[in-house]
Amino acid sequence: MTVFLPPEQIADRSARAVDAAVHAGRGLGLTVTDPRVLYDVFSVVVHLAPSPVVARVPTVLPHHVDLDSLAGRQRAELDVTRWLADRGVPVIPPSPLVPREPVQHDGFSMTFWQFVDVAPDVEPDYLANAGLVVDLHAALRDYPGDLAFLSAAEPRFIEDGIALLDGRADLVDPADLDRARREWRILAPVVRSRATFERTFPGIDLQPVHGDCPAVNIVPGVRGPLYADFELVTLGPVEWDLAGLGPDCEAAYDRAAQRRGMRRLDRDVMSFVNAVGMLRGVACLALAPQLPLLVDAIRPLVERWRSMPFAGGLTG
Template sequence: MTADLGPERSQLPWPTTAEAVAASVACARALGLPVEEPEVIAEGFSVRVHLRPSPVVSRVVTTGQQLRGKPRPWLEREVAVGQFLARSDVAIVAPWEEPGPHRVDGTDVTLWSWVEDTGGLVSAAEFGVMLGELHTALASYAPDLPTLVGPLTDIAAAVSRVDDPLLHRAADVLVPLAMDWPRRPLHGDAHTGNVLMTRDGPRWSDFEDVCAGPVEWDLASLTLTDEAVDAYPGHIDRTRLEECRDLRRLQVLSYLLVEDAHEPQLLESLTSALRWRL
């Protein structure tokens, strides 16, 4: 179910945090949810708001639109796969009963069940086991998914805007390679930070990048160790895993260049690794 709750907003390319909170509150109240003390619990590419006292969290994409444009298709895929996994009894942060995306003053809002974060990170070994279980559940997901939509979209956006020779050379090598990889449903942005620790155990979250691709992509986060890879119960092509890691490096480099972020050590690490690939 979706709701069109207001006119289009046109004066800004993406909502500010204050606008994200206002849209979230308006959306919740229009759907009959009481909201007295909205609390921003996360900011970054998107803003998440706990709509207290309701046990619901909103999500509004903000600066993430800089590379990816309008977020609605991404949010629709995220909600759809979240509903599928919740029905399949996978441990996830589940969509709320009327998750959207809802439209409020030109802003897309999705709604999710509130789950208390008890802090900490899942261990690398447990992450690998959980990822295998997630892939088993996703194997029966029927709707078509775009191929590696997160990295390929981010890289294409950077290539169109930034005249960086290494970026362009790496894209010329890695993007065609990625298009020839095997494809199956994936989380798309799997790393320990997207596993929420709760009183009932770890739960998957943040399926915005859900896509089709090789299992190795979900093990290619630069934050994951070999312990996570070794704990994964399925077969891993180690050559493809290294290729996926380079595609992930190129994705991160794309963000840094478009944002003009001052991260000299990270930039040097990424460029050194990609030069070796080329």
């Protein structure tokens, strides 16, 4: 039987993350007297009030991620968002009040961002946001930094997650886990190798993409929508950023792409990225001992996955 972290230990983890952010912020010269948690799931996001700075502190991480590898990912995010902001792209930028580098304190690695005012009572409109992703892709095309191919798919996370779920029938049905293993044997070579991807999907261009469902990570700022949370920025097909959103959002993206003279989404690549995204969701169940709410949150995804084509239609 899986042992879940009890609520009091989760609260203590969050409190330690806030304390680390406050101490790190003060160490960088910020005035912090009234820290306020804005979000607390996989990361603790805290406004270091009264300073106009927000700290994001990842707290729920795969077993193989250490502070150094996390900091490398954070540096890529800071570099991309700074590059976009310098070109006038509407993003939540790194804070100009501190060095634009990850900061480690008390076992956490964190980044610091400019505080923005959010429009009150705005419901997320994922269809509209999917159209806005086209503009982000157009902007990212010219990003000159070096990004790994499909690192956002986190193949090590999927592989380890499937292994860790062995014998955890309280977290995942054994038949579903068997399907995940068989699908991953087919999908893994395409995820891990750019050359294999290009042989499998000839003619599909690759470019820098957000990596983590940008339509869900658009913040309704008072002056307009802002792209945010580039933690998984990667080199890949634009389809990756639409994974899991469904046909309505895909159609909204296609309409916006056609208006801009950009290519529409490829159906075969969409099936592939949707299949990989579903396996990432299943692998997330291995994090449930750290974050128990994942059990209920992922159940609808697993039910949807059961009705999808095996391995996105690819064959080994």
